[in-house]
Amino acid sequence: MIEFKEVHKWFGELHVLKGITLKVAPAEVLVVCGPSGSGKSTLIRCINRLEPIQKGELIVDGMRVHESKTHMTKLRAEIGFVFQQFNLYPHMTALQNVTLAPIKVRRIARKQAEEEGRRVLAKVGLGDKLHQYPAQLSGGQQQRVAIARGLCMKPKIMLFDEPTSALDPEMINEVLEVMRNLAREGMTMIVVTHEMGFAREVSHRVAFMDFGELIEIAPPEEFFARPRSERTRLFLSKILTH
Amino acid sequence: MLETFNFRVILEYMPLFLRCFWATLWLSGAGLLGALVVGTLACGMRIGRFTLLSWAAGAYIESIRSTPLLVQLFFFYFGLPSLGIRMSEAATGILALTLNSGAYMAEIIRAGIQSIPHGQVEAAVSSGLNYLQRMRHIILPQAIGVTLPPLLGQAIVLVKDSALLSLISLPELTRAGQIMTSERFMPAEGFLTSALFYLLIYYSLKALTHWSQKRLIYMQT
Numbered sequence: 001m002i003e004f005k006e007v008h009k010w011f012g013e014l015h016v017l018k019g020i021t022l023k024v025a026p027a028e029v030l031v032v033c034g035p036s037g038s039g040k041s042t043l044i045r046c047i048n049r050l051e052p053i054q055k056g057e058l059i060v061d062g063m064r065v066h067e068s069k070t071h072m073t074k075l076r077a078e079i080g081f082v083f084q085q086f087n088l089y090p091h092m093t094a095l096q097n098v099t100l101a102p103i104k105v106r107r108i109a110r111k112q113a114e115e116e117g118r119r120v121l122a123k124v125g126l127g128d129k130l131h132q133y134p135a136q137l138s139g140g141q142q143q144r145v146a147i148a149r150g151l152c153m154k155p156k157i158m159l160f161d162e163p164t165s166a167l168d169p170e171m172i173n174e175v176l177e178v179m180r181n182l183a184r185e186g187m188t189m190i191v192v193t194h195e196m197g198f199a200r201e202v203s204h205r206v207a208f209m210d211f212g213e214l215i216e217i218a219p220p221e222e223f224f225a226r227p228r229s230e231r232t233r234l235f236l237s238k239i240l241t242h
Numbered sequence: 243m244l245e246t247f248n249f250r251v252i253l254e255y256m257p258l259f260l261r262c263f264w265a266t267l268w269l270s271g272a273g274l275l276g277a278l279v280v281g282t283l284a285c286g287m288r289i290g291r292f293t294l295l296s297w298a299a300g301a302y303i304e305s306i307r308s309t310p311l312l313v314q315l316f317f318f319y320f321g322l323p324s325l326g327i328r329m330s331e332a333a334t335g336i337l338a339l340t341l342n343s344g345a346y347m348a349e350i351i352r353a354g355i356q357s358i359p360h361g362q363v364e365a366a367v368s369s370g371l372n373y374l375q376r377m378r379h380i381i382l383p384q385a386i387g388v389t390l391p392p393l394l395g396q397a398i399v400l401v402k403d404s405a406l407l408s409l410i411s412l413p414e415l416t417r418a419g420q421i422m423t424s425e426r427f428m429p430a431e432g433f434l435t436s437a438l439f440y441l442l443i444y445y446s447l448k449a450l451t452h453w454s455q456k457r458l459i460y461m462q463t
């Protein structure tokens with residue numbers, strides 16, 4: 001579904017991804033963790049070419065993302081992206097937020113798109129907030145609208161960039177719950193997060209990144225019980241103790 | 243002193259003032275419309291991806307903002323004919339107001355567009371919306387909300403600047419005051435009447451600003 005082959009990425013002089021090789025299978029849930037600045041966001045932002053890569057190959061859903069001639073609009077419609085800061089459109093209601101792309105990109109009739117939008121918003125527990133503006137919703141509710149916005153495109157892949165990091169603690173669970181359900185339904189997901197409980201319980205594999213490299217990748221039982229690299233161990237001891 | 247203030251003469255000159263009031267309105271209105279078009283275009287060129295266009299728009303904006311309107315007006319009025327380009331006085335005046343105000347509006351619109359958090363653009367890109375769709379559905383609806391008050395402020399400046407058109411003998415409000423002064427030597431009555439008409443335009447535009455701000459308030463939250 002997603003394949004990185006020796007992918008390199010620079011921001012000017014800064015070498016941010018240093019030869020990433022990684023394969024994600026359909027219906028797999030991959031959690032990515034690592035210290036701040038290690039390149040986690042950049043890694044998933046390359047998948048829909050929010051950031052272009054400079055070297056290596058990146059193949060997503062059969063499309064060669066590393067080739068500049070590859071037309072991204074169609075592929076982007078197949079990939080939902082959830083940001084740390086939600087990034088909802090503040091001048092639109094929840095329902096308008098989730099129906100915009102289906103209507104404009106997928107060219108679905110408004111009535112049908114709204115029906116689907118209602119269904120998906122109800123599924124993430126916001127059936128009574130259809131006509132609220134983002135500013136009228138709590139952080140957890142906004143993030144659930146953002147997830148619904150991705151889901152309304154009926155994507156093949158969902159990418160999450162620290163979806164709960166901007167939330168107050170009491171709202172984290174309502175968002176994780178939505179993501180858990182999504183994983184159970186067989187969505188292909190890459191989740192950048194430090195929620196190790198979620199990783200343990202839901203993910204198929206956990207990856208650890210540091211300084212632009214994939215240090216370690218393993219199923220959660222193994223990753224947490226017997227981390228192979230010293231750096232992984234150090235990182236885990238830091239985040240699991242606080 | 244006040245007993246020398248001559249209201250009768252003002253009444254006598256009222257038809258002239260009304261004609262000139264109308265002239266100020268339509269000259270400014272045409273300049274405003276032109277400035278909005280030029281400003282939007284210049285802003286689009288400035289922030290677009292074509293280096294040459296962006297540079298040209300930048301040069302235009304900078305050269306207008308760094309020189310006095312009066313110099314620009316005289317250049318169009320005296321300079322262009324000497325280069326073989328002839329226009330009526332009204333066209334010259336509207337051109338000067340349009341190009342002058344357009345440069346300021348380009349910057350106002352640019353600030354409005356750039357005030358939209360980049361994350362929203364990334365969200366729109368991620369869901370497959372193309373450039374025009376993002377402009378149409380995400381950027382412009384919000385940018386207009388942010389931009390309307392400063393744009394109306396610029397419109398007020400433009401109306402006041404239109405007084406300079408009296409210097410190329412266009413019969414507008416300031417010119418009316420001059421005419422009355424030179425014919426009857428009553429500068430107090432003449433220019434005060436001009437000022438009152440400007441005040442009327444100012445308050446109408448200000449009321450419009452308040453009204454638009456109230457309607458758009460939810461976007462600021």
Ligand SMILES: Nc1ncnc2c1ncn2[C@@H]1O[C@H](COP(=O)(O)OP(=O)(O)O)[C@@H](O)[C@H]1O
Nearest residue numbers: 011014016034035036037038039040041042043
């Ligand atoms: N647009 C950018 N321009 C320049 N440097 C960037 C940009 N985005 C990220 N970086 C840098 O790239 C590195 C990796 O960033 P990021 O992928 O955001 O890390 P993480 O998500 O793991 O915290 C950091 O050093 C960051 O400062």
Ligand SMILES: [Mg+2]
Nearest residue numbers: 040041042162
């Ligand atoms: Mg990050």
